[in-house]
Amino acid sequence: MHVHAKRASVFMGACLASNQALGDWTLNMAPGVTGSSNEIFDLHMTILWICVVIGIAVFAVMFWSIFAHRKSKGYKPAHFHENTVVEVLWTIIPFVILVVMAIPATATLVDMYDSSESDIDIKVTGYQWKWKYDYLNEEFGYFSNMKTSQDEIYNRIQKNEHYLLDVDNPMVIPVGKKVRFLLTANDVIHSWWVPAFGVKKDAIPGFINETWTRVDEPGIYRGQCTELCGRNHAYMPVVVKAVPEEEYNEWVAEQQASAERERELTEKDWSLEELMERGEQAYQTACAACHQADGSGMPPAFPALKGSQMVLEDVQAHLDVVVNGVPGSAMQAFGDQLSEVDLAAVITYERNAWGNDTGEVVTPKQVFDYKNEE
Amino acid sequence: MSAVIDTHDQDHHHGPAKGYITRWLFTTNHKDIGSMYLIFSFAMFLLGGTMAMVIRAELFQPGLQIVEPEFFNQMTTMHGLIMVFGAVMPAFVGLANWMLPLMIGAPDMALPRMNNWSFWLLPCAFLILVSTLFMEGGAPNFGWTFYAPLSTTYGPPSTTFFIFAVHIMGVSSIMGAINVIATILNMRAPGMTLMKMPLFVWTWLITAFLLIAVMPVLAGVVTMMLMDINFGTSFFDAAGGGDPVLFQHVFWFFGHPEVYIMILPAFGAVSHIIPAFSRKPLFGYASMVYAVGAIALLSFVVWAHHMFTVGMPIAGQLFFMYATMLIAVPTGVKVFNWVATMFRGSLSFETPMLFAVAFVILFTIGGFSGLMLAIAPADFQYHDTYFVVAHFHYVLVPGAIFGIFASAYFWLPKWTGHMYDETLGKTHFWLSFIGMNLAFFPMHFLGLAGMPRRIPDYALQFADFNMVSSVGAFMFGATQILFLWIVVKCVRGGKKAEANPWDGAEGLEWTIPSPAPYHTFSTPPVVK
Numbered sequence: 001m002h003v004h005a006k007r008a009s010v011f012m013g014a015c016l017a018s019n020q021a022l023g024d025w026t027l028n029m030a031p032g033v034t035g036s037s038n039e040i041f042d043l044h045m046t047i048l049w050i051c052v053v054i055g056i057a058v059f060a061v062m063f064w065s066i067f068a069h070r071k072s073k074g075y076k077p078a079h080f081h082e083n084t085v086v087e088v089l090w091t092i093i094p095f096v097i098l099v100v101m102a103i104p105a106t107a108t109l110v111d112m113y114d115s116s117e118s119d120i121d122i123k124v125t126g127y128q129w130k131w132k133y134d135y136l137n138e139e140f141g142y143f144s145n146m147k148t149s150q151d152e153i154y155n156r157i158q159k160n161e162h163y164l165l166d167v168d169n170p171m172v173i174p175v176g177k178k179v180r181f182l183l184t185a186n187d188v189i190h191s192w193w194v195p196a197f198g199v200k201k202d203a204i205p206g207f208i209n210e211t212w213t214r215v216d217e218p219g220i221y222r223g224q225c226t227e228l229c230g231r232n233h234a235y236m237p238v239v240v241k242a243v244p245e246e247e248y249n250e251w252v253a254e255q256q257a258s259a260e261r262e263r264e265l266t267e268k269d270w271s272l273e274e275l276m277e278r279g280e281q282a283y284q285t286a287c288a289a290c291h292q293a294d295g296s297g298m299p300p301a302f303p304a305l306k307g308s309q310m311v312l313e314d315v316q317a318h319l320d321v322v323v324n325g326v327p328g329s330a331m332q333a334f335g336d337q338l339s340e341v342d343l344a345a346v347i348t349y350e351r352n353a354w355g356n357d358t359g360e361v362v363t364p365k366q367v368f369d370y371k372n373e374e
Numbered sequence: 375m376s377a378v379i380d381t382h383d384q385d386h387h388h389g390p391a392k393g394y395i396t397r398w399l400f401t402t403n404h405k406d407i408g409s410m411y412l413i414f415s416f417a418m419f420l421l422g423g424t425m426a427m428v429i430r431a432e433l434f435q436p437g438l439q440i441v442e443p444e445f446f447n448q449m450t451t452m453h454g455l456i457m458v459f460g461a462v463m464p465a466f467v468g469l470a471n472w473m474l475p476l477m478i479g480a481p482d483m484a485l486p487r488m489n490n491w492s493f494w495l496l497p498c499a500f501l502i503l504v505s506t507l508f509m510e511g512g513a514p515n516f517g518w519t520f521y522a523p524l525s526t527t528y529g530p531p532s533t534t535f536f537i538f539a540v541h542i543m544g545v546s547s548i549m550g551a552i553n554v555i556a557t558i559l560n561m562r563a564p565g566m567t568l569m570k571m572p573l574f575v576w577t578w579l580i581t582a583f584l585l586i587a588v589m590p591v592l593a594g595v596v597t598m599m600l601m602d603i604n605f606g607t608s609f610f611d612a613a614g615g616g617d618p619v620l621f622q623h624v625f626w627f628f629g630h631p632e633v634y635i636m637i638l639p640a641f642g643a644v645s646h647i648i649p650a651f652s653r654k655p656l657f658g659y660a661s662m663v664y665a666v667g668a669i670a671l672l673s674f675v676v677w678a679h680h681m682f683t684v685g686m687p688i689a690g691q692l693f694f695m696y697a698t699m700l701i702a703v704p705t706g707v708k709v710f711n712w713v714a715t716m717f718r719g720s721l722s723f724e725t726p727m728l729f730a731v732a733f734v735i736l737f738t739i740g741g742f743s744g745l746m747l748a749i750a751p752a753d754f755q756y757h758d759t760y761f762v763v764a765h766f767h768y769v770l771v772p773g774a775i776f777g778i779f780a781s782a783y784f785w786l787p788k789w790t791g792h793m794y795d796e797t798l799g800k801t802h803f804w805l806s807f808i809g810m811n812l813a814f815f816p817m818h819f820l821g822l823a824g825m826p827r828r829i830p831d832y833a834l835q836f837a838d839f840n841m842v843s844s845v846g847a848f849m850f851g852a853t854q855i856l857f858l859w860i861v862v863k864c865v866r867g868g869k870k871a872e873a874n875p876w877d878g879a880e881g882l883e884w885t886i887p888s889p890a891p892y893h894t895f896s897t898p899p900v901v902k
């Protein structure tokens with residue numbers, strides 16, 4: 001029932017939001033767009049009202065004393081200091097209220113824990129500091145990074161409406177289907193939260209947690225990582241796009257096709273020029289931030305790749321650094337972040353750009369074999 | 375309660391040792407040590423408060439303005455650690471040192487030399503902890519809860535120093551607790567049976583048992599971290615067969631009783647102050663004692679309510695939800711008893727009473743949000759948001775801190791022999807009260823709207839309330855300087871305090887002169 005109320009309020013909210021760019025004075029939790037989130041909202045409101053009523057009763061008595069029973073008004077103190085009946089009553093009544101409260105809470109919890117018979121399974125993996133979504137039955141997956149620019153963060157340009165809550169590749173799910181999430185993490189503990197779904201679950205390295213949702217309303221839903229996970233904890237938003245089923249199926253087909261294209265690209269014979277061209281692009285997006293566009297790096301923090309011993313000579317070591325990273329340094333393992341083609345392209349690029357002219361080609365096949373023999 | 379005291383005996387004792395260093399470094403006097411604990415605690419309160427100001431300044435607006443995320447995380451972590459272990463706990467130990475012997479008619483604490491040691495360990499521990507700010511890689515940045523593997527595999531190099539500091543604090547706390555138990559159980563004046571003990575004594579006795587039970591668990595968990603970091607074990611590393619969630623279970627087995635360690639002594643103090651200024655005996659003394667006992671016992675079986683999102687089996691979720699809800703019952707009893715004590719009393723509102731009444735009201739609000747957090751499904755929405763930050767500041771600031779302020783104003787005349795400046799005291803109260811609510815009430819709204827905790831930067835819809843909250847925080851922070859001034863002024867001079875400056879206060883501590891002589895109760899009083 002709240003879903004409908006919500007629909008109206010979203011509409012009103014949208015109208016208001018357009019003339020109010022910064023901030024709002026939201027006081028309460030929003031009911032959300034799933035059965036669970038609505039049940040949670042009802043629990044929240046129930047317990048809130050119970051607290052308000054008890055609070056008013058207790059504070060009313062207290063303020064009565066504060067105003068009426070004052071020494072300055074010459075009020076003479078009474079001397080009672082116990083009353084068994086009253087004391088037993090105010091032990092038992094709260095207990096009963098709590099039992100009454102525990103019943104719907106238990107029912108909701110049992111509901112939320114039933115993640116069986118799902119239509120779609122998505123593995124959610126937390127990385128420092130991005131999410132990876134793997135569609136287990138459809139066999140594709142991708143990373144989801146925050147899109148907000150450093151310029152916005154450092155107040156150099158106007159902040160976008162979805163400041164900190166926008167990603168390059170949102171998770172996409174169909175409405176009306178039971179979607180099961182299998183959560184884990186690659187490094188530290190993260191927590192995946194979408195308030196509108198009433199779903200929050202920790203992603204723990206080495207373990208798999210389960211939870212699920214069924215979204216009734218198409219829309220874009222935003223949340224954040226809620227477990228402190230290091231420097232950029234504030235910068236790993238969760239964005240989920242719920243779409244009608246047909247649209248979802250088209251999207252899946254597209255993703256599968258492009259995954260297939262990737263696989264074909266791996267098989268394909270690549271020339272040095274082709275790899276260089278692709279490698280330059282990949283390098284600019286994934287590596288230039290540290291090693292700089294011209295390969296000169298920022299020593300001592302980030303080594304130069306131009307003229308680097310390793311890059312010029314040892315292919316195996318080069319592969320190892322890029323695929324597995326250097327533990328304990330800023331050099332991450334790119335092995336599962338970039339495709340084989342991009343890894344091969346980037347490595348080839350590094351070995352031939354900026355006067356590194358080794359003339360050597362590292363093929364996607366080589367990268368694939370390297371990864372598999374590990 | 376009434377007492378017969380024999381004052382002429384005091385002439386045979388020496389006063390404090392001559393010479394600054396001998397006086398303070400070697401002192402075994404419970405009053406000296408109590409004062410040192412209180413001064414240390416206030417210094418830490420200002421330091422931790424300064425860090426809170428940095429946090430609130432960064433959060434004044436969205437975007438990064440004054441600190442980088444690395445440093446922000448160090449600030450939240452150090453703020454939490456310093457407030458919990460440096461400000462609140464030592465303040466209560468200071469109050470215990472000063473007041474327990476006076477309340478039970480004992481000449482000193484049972485183990486005075488150990489008392490000296492347990493105090494002096496603390497500055498050492500905090501020197502180490504604070505020095506990590508200047509180390510390469512910075513101070514601990516993983517939150518005061520230091521969850522593995524963020525604090526182990528991914529922790530900064532200074533983590534080992536943090537562990538060492540926690541160990542020293544733990545030793546200090548355990549020694550303090552042993553001293554409290556030994557004193558209370560052995561040194562009560564003749565006639566003071568357990569059920570005649572003042573409530574501050576009762577709550578501290580129970581707190582001391584909690585400390586002895588859980589500080590070793592904290593020591594255990596940091597030792598496991600130390601092994602993981604430096605000696606190749608894998609307690610918390612899944613890659614080696616360990617379990618990061620194990621860390622959380624062990625930590626919170628310490629952590630939940632810890633939050634009661636920070637509130638029970640305040641319960642005790644408030645149970646003296648409210649009757650005194652209501653001029654009416656405490657309502658339900660026996661049920662107050664039983665309620666504290668029940669809270670302490672229950673506090674051992676609720677730890678996993680901090681972990682509702684880690685993926686426990688449903689039976690575990692339900693158990694911890696029910697157990698946590700149950701704690702509301704004895705807590706409710708205490709609040710009802712305080713209100714019933716005020717009811718039909720003859721009330722006056724000097725500064726200690728103002729703080730005590732605010733304590734009851736605001737702590738109750740924190741208790742309500744605690745009850746909401748106990749509802750596991752709802753906690754999925756509240757967990758790790760600003761709603762939690764609001765909750766625990768409502769129990770810690772008006773709970774622990776207001777409890778300490780109330781006690782300080784209540785007993786300052788006894789400690790210094792002077793009355794503090796009542797107008798300044800009331801100003802301190804009202805500014806703190808308004809600042810505190812302005813700072814922390816909006817955090818409830820922020821949390822419900824979805825703002826996660828421990829972030830240096832936030833989405834635009836949270837901007838308005840964050841600004842309000844920061845303004846309140848600055849107001850609260852600045853006000854605390856006033857307290858320093860009030861205390862200094864009161865130590866230096868002021869209206870002379872009588873032995874019992876409060877017409878409604880009762881207990882042995884009010885039978886000795888003000889200021890309390892260096893040695894008291896060398897001959898035990900007799901309690902009828």
Ligand code: HEM
Nearest residue numbers: 423426450451454457458462517518519770827828829847
């Ligand atoms: C001076 C007034 C205070 C202000 C303005 C203040 C402000 C804050 C803020 C904004 C946070 C949240 C940081 C974040 O999640 O990013 C925080 C965390 C915390 N505060 Fe305070 N605080 C104050 C006093 C206290 C006191 C008196 C205590 C304890 C007795 C305390 C204990 C804590 C703890 C334990 C945390 C959690 C740290 C963490 O997330 O690891 N605070 N404080």
Ligand SMILES: [Cu+2]
Nearest residue numbers: 225227229233
């Ligand atoms: Cu995070």
Ligand SMILES: [Cu+2]
Nearest residue numbers: 629630677680
């Ligand atoms: Cu707890």
